[in-house]
Amino acid sequence: MPELPEVETVVRGLHPLLRGRIIWSAQVYWAGTVADLPAPDFEERIAGQQIKEIGRRGKYIVLDLSNDSLLIHLKMTGRLYIAGAGQDSGEDRWMRVVFALDNGKELRFSDLRKFGRVYLTSTPGKYLDKLGPEPLYDSFTPEVFCERLAGRAGQIKPLLMNQAIVAGIGNIYADEALWYAGIDPRRKADTLTQEEQDTLYRSVRKVLSDGIEREGASVNWYRKPDGSTGSAQEYFKAYGQSDKPCPRCGTPIRKIRLAQRGTHFCPLCQQ
């Protein structure tokens, strides 16, 4: 579930706690969580590196270390938080990797479904360069959005979720953006008018920036680093609203499967 607003909230929460800290050691509890590297190599290589900066690219959390980058992808059920060394935080049941810091605290990564990944690499571009533009940057203009969609014949919702087209949008915010734009998620991208593309562009930016303001959507598993919930889910118009009246026209919200994903939309005012 963590999409751009949730990942951004995690980064903002951790930034003041992690910046400048040194990772004394790491302990891997589930080897599969470490991508492209044997767990012992990961533990040995990260020890002693300082966290220079912490940021986000798409849905990746990016830690710039002394010699490497540490990329963390939460996938569906990953959680990242700080706890005192040896202290039970109540979140630790699915702990996969723990980083011991130089201030007696630990950065912990827990992940029920084990889909999440950590990448320790000197060439982060290998993972990040394939991502499309950041949708909230000033450089992401309506023209850029149109260019990214140009020549695409597929359905608009899977395209919105394609990280190579635009980075950071997942199932929840795709449904919400399409509701605001009044566009049927099954519409083929190449049938959208200029006006519809512009409306969708504004809707994407709105739902993502509103999501950040509300500190993410806590559906099922997502939590802020301090363990509390975000509030974006209280404002959903379409996602998870099956059979409830559309807030715009009162027609019951319908749920279908589209590209193997649960998809919620208003059959009347999303055309």
Add this chain to the structure above:
DNA sequence: CGGACAACCTGGCGGC
């Protein structure tokens, strides 16, 4: 290019 689908995983829930 696109669409379908499997794989990776575990827990919650509805149905029986």
Add this chain to the structure above:
DNA sequence: TGCCGCCAGGTTGTCC
């Protein structure tokens, strides 16, 4: 109460 099967969804990879 317990068992079964479905659903949740980010990403990669395979196949047609």
